[in-house]
Amino acid sequence: MNKIKxxxxxxxxxxxxxxxxxxxxxxxxxxxxxxxxxxxxxxxxCKVNLNVPDMSINEAVKKGIGSLIIGVAxxxxxxxxxxxxxxxxxxxxxxxxxxxLHIKLEDFxxxxxxxxxxxxxxxxxxxxxxxxxxxxxxxxxxxxxxxVGTDCASxxxxxxxxxxxxxxxxxxxxxxxxTGQTGIIIAGEGIPIDAVVADFISGAAELVSPxxxxxxxxxxxxxxxxxxxxxxxxxxxxxxxxxxxxxVVCHDATRNVISGWEHYSLPSIQECIDMHILLGKRTNPxxxxxxxxxxxxxxxxxxxxQYIKNLTKETGLPCIDPLIDGCxxxxxxxxxxx
Amino acid sequence: MNKIKxxxxxxxxxxxxxxxxxxxxxxxxxxxxxxxxxxxxxxxxCKVNLNVPDMSINEAVKKGIGSLIIGVAxxxxxxxxxxxxxxxxxxxxxxxxxxxLHIKLEDFxxxxxxxxxxxxxxxxxxxxxxxxxxxxxxxxxxxxxxxVGTDCASxxxxxxxxxxxxxxxxxxxxxxxxTGQTGIIIAGEGIPIDAVVADFISGAAELVSPxxxxxxxxxxxxxxxxxxxxxxxxxxxxxxxxxxxxxVVCHDATRNVISGWEHYSLPSIQECIDMHILLGKRTNPxxxxxxxxxxxxxxxxxxxxQYIKNLTKETGLPCIDPLIDGCxxxxxxxxxxx
Numbered sequence: 099m100n101k102i103k104x105x106x107x108x109x110x111x112x113x114x115x116x117x118x119x120x121x122x123x124x125x126x127x128x129x130x131x132x133x134x135x136x137x138x139x140x141x142x143x144c145k146v147n148l149n150v151p152d153m154s155i156n157e158a159v160k161k162g163i164g165s166l167i168i169g170v171a172x173x174x175x176x177x178x179x180x181x182x183x184x185x186x187x188x189x190x191x192x193x194x195x196x197x198x199l200h201i202k203l204e205d206f207x208x209x210x211x212x213x214x215x216x217x218x219x220x221x222x223x224x225x226x227x228x229x230x231x232x233x234x235x236x237x238x239x240x241x242x243x244x245x246v247g248t249d250c251a252s253x254x255x256x257x258x259x260x261x262x263x264x265x266x267x268x269x270x271x272x273x274x275x276x277t278g279q280t281g282i283i284i285a286g287e288g289i290p291i292d293a294v295v296a297d298f299i300s301g302a303a304e305l306v307s308p309x310x311x312x313x314x315x316x317x318x319x320x321x322x323x324x325x326x327x328x329x330x331x332x333x334x335x336x337x338x339x340x341x342x343x344x345x346v347v348c349h350d351a352t353r354n355v356i357s358g359w360e361h362y363s364l365p366s367i368q369e370c371i372d373m374h375i376l377l378g379k380r381t382n383p384x385x386x387x388x389x390x391x392x393x394x395x396x397x398x399x400x401x402x403x404q405y406i407k408n409l410t411k412e413t414g415l416p417c418i419d420p421l422i423d424g425c426x427x428x429x430x431x432x433x434x435x436x
Numbered sequence: 437m438n439k440i441k442x443x444x445x446x447x448x449x450x451x452x453x454x455x456x457x458x459x460x461x462x463x464x465x466x467x468x469x470x471x472x473x474x475x476x477x478x479x480x481x482c483k484v485n486l487n488v489p490d491m492s493i494n495e496a497v498k499k500g501i502g503s504l505i506i507g508v509a510x511x512x513x514x515x516x517x518x519x520x521x522x523x524x525x526x527x528x529x530x531x532x533x534x535x536x537l538h539i540k541l542e543d544f545x546x547x548x549x550x551x552x553x554x555x556x557x558x559x560x561x562x563x564x565x566x567x568x569x570x571x572x573x574x575x576x577x578x579x580x581x582x583x584v585g586t587d588c589a590s591x592x593x594x595x596x597x598x599x600x601x602x603x604x605x606x607x608x609x610x611x612x613x614x615t616g617q618t619g620i621i622i623a624g625e626g627i628p629i630d631a632v633v634a635d636f637i638s639g640a641a642e643l644v645s646p647x648x649x650x651x652x653x654x655x656x657x658x659x660x661x662x663x664x665x666x667x668x669x670x671x672x673x674x675x676x677x678x679x680x681x682x683x684v685v686c687h688d689a690t691r692n693v694i695s696g697w698e699h700y701s702l703p704s705i706q707e708c709i710d711m712h713i714l715l716g717k718r719t720n721p722x723x724x725x726x727x728x729x730x731x732x733x734x735x736x737x738x739x740x741x742q743y744i745k746n747l748t749k750e751t752g753l754p755c756i757d758p759l760i761d762g763c764x765x766x767x768x769x770x771x772x773x774x
Contacts, residue, residue: 232666233665233666233667234665234666234697235665235666235694235697235699235700236699291634292633292634292635293633293634293635294633294634295630295631295632295633295634296629296630296631296632296633296634296637296669296670296673297630297631297666297667297670299634299669299670300665300666300667300668300669301666324672324715325718327571327572327573327638327676327677327718327719328570328571328572328573328635328638328639328676329571329635329638330638330672330673330676330715330718331634331637331638331669331670331671331672331673331674331676332634332635332637332669332673333669334662334668334669334672335634335668335669335670336669338665338666338668338669339665359572359573361573361574362573362718373714376711376714377668380663380665380668380700381665
């Protein structure tokens, strides 16, 4: 299997976490897939609450849970001793262990032994299969939308999830397609595209959004930015392999430079649109921009509306802050074009 | 060490090869680095000749040879039994074993044991370090030229080697920088850029051509093509990380479609130039095209000269077939611009 696929439903391990910022995976999962999170496993002192029943490994087994998801990122990256016991118990009970940490659970012999005995899998969603195909460039059936960005961390995952949800609420046929670790945990499948060997980026992207019904939309989570001095290769391979019919530019309203690479200015929204059309038409000549998704949370409240209005006027495209406006404007635009 | 570095000088293993096509690595090595190939190791029936002394492992050890280079690609990819003994002997004698095959010598216990005992390294030049940095995008000192292509296998390695040689013959200060397996064997160091994890493509490219003297040229071997539906990500990461001041477009005169991806037409030379300037200026605003290197071997002999003349007129740039014309026209153009 070249795609990562998770065993549903889930028990989420939150440990003793007191800061919601470090529990983004667990919180994101319950936000977007509430039906799949059957329980949470919390230690004394945990102040994060997913508002699902607290549950032990034994109870989880009885409920037919498929995977224990590590829903928090421990500070410093090392796994606390107290987690190791729980993970070992879960692996022994046959639950897959799903995590996105920099460590490898295979380095813990007791956990590996427990998993081997029960048949449980240890799934690090940061690690890509080493058995991926090269891209074919052959056109696939169905429709595809890719979220792209002026920078990393500009709302590409959130926008894709929100667009997929809004499409389905509007009676359309759509699927969120994950290309990063948190997205994979939320979608239950995907490929961490930035962890793929360079020769296979577009081949991996092709696998992420396979042939589908003519009226079906794959909403593909973008990665990096074509303008990023470190990650542009990932973004171009993903663009070419995704063959998107449509793309949405994601942007943080307060950002003027590449975050962490401050010697690089951000492209303008229009440059970003033009570059994606120029490069994207190589594998899909029909590619077009269908909207701009802006994170306006850094702007003073009273400036947000005007910012969105100005951008709408400048680009002639539907512009939204998905957290405030939802995605309906973009979806209407897509349906009007079709 | 993040770059592969080879121990010089070399003994080249040719086995019983009778077809020069399969001995490209050995023949390329002796063509570009004649001083480093001290001997060849041939079995009965070998019809390939590098015109260096035939030599056993024992003799090679006495000559102070650093590495045994596997200079032929065995048909089917499996290593013949007769090679294994020689490789084991060489490893036992402390020679590094350098190869670019799809197999791993670590899978042969006798070879691994011999290498471990002597301290010899088993170096597969297809495999990249898993300890590479992320690209910084920070400008480096010295000058850089990248060979790029309208397609894969369009003469990028050959052109880079020929340009580097011609520069040095013209009294300039230059170094060939390898990004692929054969190039790495010829250069004695480098990173196989297409084997790097996607997030680290431009970081690896930055390592390949570090800071240097102001008058020094790194001549960087290009990979893939920005127009290739499978490999464009590699090419963009390499372009952004290389930060070239100059690039040369490499093209096969008889090719109209992407080789092996025949549903994709080749870009025109002008499109290829424009796209590299548009994208390359992100990390080096001074980027410019300094020539076109065409493989005209597929054209009827009498048409070659006219083809090159027409292209020179169309582009206003020095156009050459490096095998026929050498690279002096391009080097003159570079020096005139400077």
